[in-house]
Amino acid sequence: MSGAEFGQQFINALSLGSIYALVAIGLAMVFSILRLINFAHGEALMIGAVFAVLFAERGLPWPVWTLLAVAVTVLGGLIVERVAYRPLRGAPDVTLLLTSLGVSIGLQNGALLTFGSQPRAFPTPEPLLGQILLPGAVQISRVNLVTVLTAISLMVVLTWFVTRTQTGIAMRATAENAMAARLMGININTVIVVAFLLGAALAGVAALLWGARVGRVEYSMGFIPVLKAFVATVIGGFGSIPGAVLGAYILGFGEIFLVALLPDSLTSYRDAFIFSALILILLFRPQGILGSTEPEKI
Amino acid sequence: MAAVVARQRPVRARGHDRRQIVLAIVVLVLGALGAWYADANLNGYRQQLFILCAIYAVVAVALALTSGFTGVFSLGQIGFLAIGAYVSALLSMPPAGKQPMLLPGLPEWLATFDSSGWHPQAALLFASLVGGLAAALIGALVGAPLMRLSGNYVAVATMGFLIIVHSVAVNWDDVTRGARGLSQIPTSTNPWAAYVWAAIAVYVALRLRNSPYGRAMIASRENIIASRSVGVNVLRTRLLAFVVSAFLTGVAGSLLAHQIGTVAPSGFYFATTFTVVIMVVLGGMGSISGAVVGAIIMTLTPELLRPIEDGVSLGPLEFGALYGLSNIIIAIGFILVMIFRPQGLLGDRELGLALLGRRTPQQDASGEDITITPELVSAADAANPDSRG
Numbered sequence: 001m002s003g004a005e006f007g008q009q010f011i012n013a014l015s016l017g018s019i020y021a022l023v024a025i026g027l028a029m030v031f032s033i034l035r036l037i038n039f040a041h042g043e044a045l046m047i048g049a050v051f052a053v054l055f056a057e058r059g060l061p062w063p064v065w066t067l068l069a070v071a072v073t074v075l076g077g078l079i080v081e082r083v084a085y086r087p088l089r090g091a092p093d094v095t096l097l098l099t100s101l102g103v104s105i106g107l108q109n110g111a112l113l114t115f116g117s118q119p120r121a122f123p124t125p126e127p128l129l130g131q132i133l134l135p136g137a138v139q140i141s142r143v144n145l146v147t148v149l150t151a152i153s154l155m156v157v158l159t160w161f162v163t164r165t166q167t168g169i170a171m172r173a174t175a176e177n178a179m180a181a182r183l184m185g186i187n188i189n190t191v192i193v194v195a196f197l198l199g200a201a202l203a204g205v206a207a208l209l210w211g212a213r214v215g216r217v218e219y220s221m222g223f224i225p226v227l228k229a230f231v232a233t234v235i236g237g238f239g240s241i242p243g244a245v246l247g248a249y250i251l252g253f254g255e256i257f258l259v260a261l262l263p264d265s266l267t268s269y270r271d272a273f274i275f276s277a278l279i280l281i282l283l284f285r286p287q288g289i290l291g292s293t294e295p296e297k298i
Numbered sequence: 299m300a301a302v303v304a305r306q307r308p309v310r311a312r313g314h315d316r317r318q319i320v321l322a323i324v325v326l327v328l329g330a331l332g333a334w335y336a337d338a339n340l341n342g343y344r345q346q347l348f349i350l351c352a353i354y355a356v357v358a359v360a361l362a363l364t365s366g367f368t369g370v371f372s373l374g375q376i377g378f379l380a381i382g383a384y385v386s387a388l389l390s391m392p393p394a395g396k397q398p399m400l401l402p403g404l405p406e407w408l409a410t411f412d413s414s415g416w417h418p419q420a421a422l423l424f425a426s427l428v429g430g431l432a433a434a435l436i437g438a439l440v441g442a443p444l445m446r447l448s449g450n451y452v453a454v455a456t457m458g459f460l461i462i463v464h465s466v467a468v469n470w471d472d473v474t475r476g477a478r479g480l481s482q483i484p485t486s487t488n489p490w491a492a493y494v495w496a497a498i499a500v501y502v503a504l505r506l507r508n509s510p511y512g513r514a515m516i517a518s519r520e521n522i523i524a525s526r527s528v529g530v531n532v533l534r535t536r537l538l539a540f541v542v543s544a545f546l547t548g549v550a551g552s553l554l555a556h557q558i559g560t561v562a563p564s565g566f567y568f569a570t571t572f573t574v575v576i577m578v579v580l581g582g583m584g585s586i587s588g589a590v591v592g593a594i595i596m597t598l599t600p601e602l603l604r605p606i607e608d609g610v611s612l613g614p615l616e617f618g619a620l621y622g623l624s625n626i627i628i629a630i631g632f633i634l635v636m637i638f639r640p641q642g643l644l645g646d647r648e649l650g651l652a653l654l655g656r657r658t659p660q661q662d663a664s665g666e667d668i669t670i671t672p673e674l675v676s677a678a679d680a681a682n683p684d685s686r687g
Contacts, residue, residue, distance in 0.1 A: 037454070084633050084637075087637045088636065088637060091636075091640060093449050093450050094371045094449065095636055097371075097450060097453060098575060098579060098632075098636060099632075099633055099636045099637075101575070102572075102629045102633045102636065103629070103633065105569075105628075105629040106625070108622075108625075109622030109625040110626055112622035112625075113622040113626065117621065223568075227461070230454070269466070269469055271461055271462075272461070272465035272466060272469075275458035275459075275461045275465075276458070278454070278455070278458045279458045279459070282447060282451055282454065282458075283443050283446070283447070283455075286447065286451055
């Protein structure tokens with residue numbers, strides 16, 4: 001691998017990891033507070049991308065449809081929380097997990113029904129098309145650059161939010177110990193709603209970036225990113241937000257460089273390698289790299 | 299040891315045993331009548347539905363074994379279905395379909411293995427047993443480490459297993475023909491074969507649950523520490539359930555492959571996983587008859603909803619075909635069940651016993667631990683005079 005090629009792959013991996021991170025943060029945030037593995041989080045991504053296409057097809061300018069798409073995603077996240085998850089407060093972990101699977105199937109088929117089974121092209125805005133030439137003959141696509149920059153700035157804002165604002169601190173307190181947080185007068189429902197809101201907003205942005213990356217939008221598109229984001233949260237440690245981000249970048253780099261370095265005959269087994277790694281982590285370090293959740297082991 | 303838990307059973311179960319045997323015979327005869335009727339009188343489509351119900355009953359009962367009895371929630375069940383289907387398909391396909399040109403990765407003995415001269419049911423039985431054993435073997439290898447995990451973690455790890463199996467099925471072109479899948483499998487699964495395997499699955503699950511092993515499974519589900527303190531080897535108990543469940547699922551995979559005549563990776567992934575999970579959750583996680591009922595409901599519902607999917611007009615809106623509608627209805631129904639009746643239709647109870655208005659023995663085993671003393675035995679006998687055989 002030449003230097004230029006390495007640089008390209010590096011940015012590519014950074015960009016892929018950034019998208020995974022945006023999705024994984026939402027998963028980790030909700031998990032840390034509710035102990036819910038939210039499979040339906042991938043559907044937030046799908047909804048964002050689908051509405052981006054629908055709004056763009058109406059001829060709206062891109063700054064408007066991107067914002068609208070994120071807004072709809074947030075609305076969707078809040079509705080799902082209110083309708084499907086809130087009635088299950090206090091239910092066993094597996095009940096929550098299964099419900100989220102149900103939500104995921106329902107939303108996916110809702111999209112199949114209304115949006116159709118045919119993939120449509122993602123209306124990537126004009127300024128994002130094309131390549132940028134960096135010194136050293138490193139060519140990177142604008143989409144990748146924008147992805148990395150957007151993700152990093154959002155993460156900076158999120159860090160500020162959870163460490164500096166009262167709501168953010170309340171969220172961390174609830175994740176630490178919901179009972180104690182409640183006794184301190186924190187409204188758990190507000191915290192949960194905020195977690196879903198932030199998670200959906202990040203997924204909405206991730207939807208736009210993912211759409212621009214893969215170039216097409218279809219009803220089943222949320223599945224792969226959420227699985228990967230999920231692996232990322234396991235690598236980093238269930239429920240740890242910095243862990244989820246770290247895990248996402250490890251996964252992004254792992255995936256890109258695995259494909260670049262493996263012999264051709266094995267590259268298509270990429271997912272098998274990734275999920276074998278997942279199982280090994282669950283067995284030997286179930287708390288992940290940064291997690292502190294008590295591992296459930298016998 | 300595990301026998302401590304088991305000793306509770308004779309105290310009050312004998313009266314049930316007799317009823318259970320009568321009930322079992324009634325159910326068996328009814329099922330056999332159904333199989334006979336399906337075999338002799340039903341048209342092709344309905345016959346296939348009968349077979350499908352029976353096959354999914356096997357899968358659902360197998361999943362109830364791990365998820366319901368031991369509380370180890372597996373999302374990897376369909377991986378075993380795939381293994382059983384592929385292994386049995388490779389055995390049963392005629393050598394013409396397995397030539398090196400088509401499947402270069404097959405070892406010679408398998409490529410030339412020919413059961414087309416056998417009685418079709420003997421060939422099916424052989425392929426199903428081998429498919430089931432292959433699934434059980436892999437189940438033992440995978441389960442040995444994974445059964446150490448609990449709760450969410452085991453769900454995630456078994457899901458990882460499913461993804462790995464799927465990835466291998468899609469990519470191992472030389473043996474599985476990738477996404478195109480295998481075809482030319484003799485379609486020898488008839489209502490009888492499917493019914494007999496469903497009956498075997500139910501019988502094995504019932505016997506297992508009422509055995510010391512089954513009591514150990516339920517005890518470890520209810521409270522790991524308490525069950526260990528009375529000597530239950532939790533890992534071994536879970537592994538037993540997982541391997542038996544893998545075997546039955548592998549057999550079901552073989553029946554499925556020999557029903558439709560083709561296997562492709564897309565049939566063994568999340569959609570199927572979700573369907574089977576709904577079957578078990580709907581019926582009641584700890585209930586074998588619940589799993590069977592769930593399997594029948596979930597096999598027939600999409601068929602009943604199909605006419606709606608084919609097209610409706612609502613006022614000004616014309617929907618040509620509403621693909622996905624039945625899944626939406628099922629998903630909403632499932633969420634409602636999770637919210638309003640998370641224990642499913644039957645919970646831990648069995649259908650027959652629920653109809654008889656009796657608690658199953660298991661509800662006692664899952665309650666407080668009782669030390670069996672002579673006083674307790676005589677008190678129980680006094681309360682239930684016909685329990686002394």
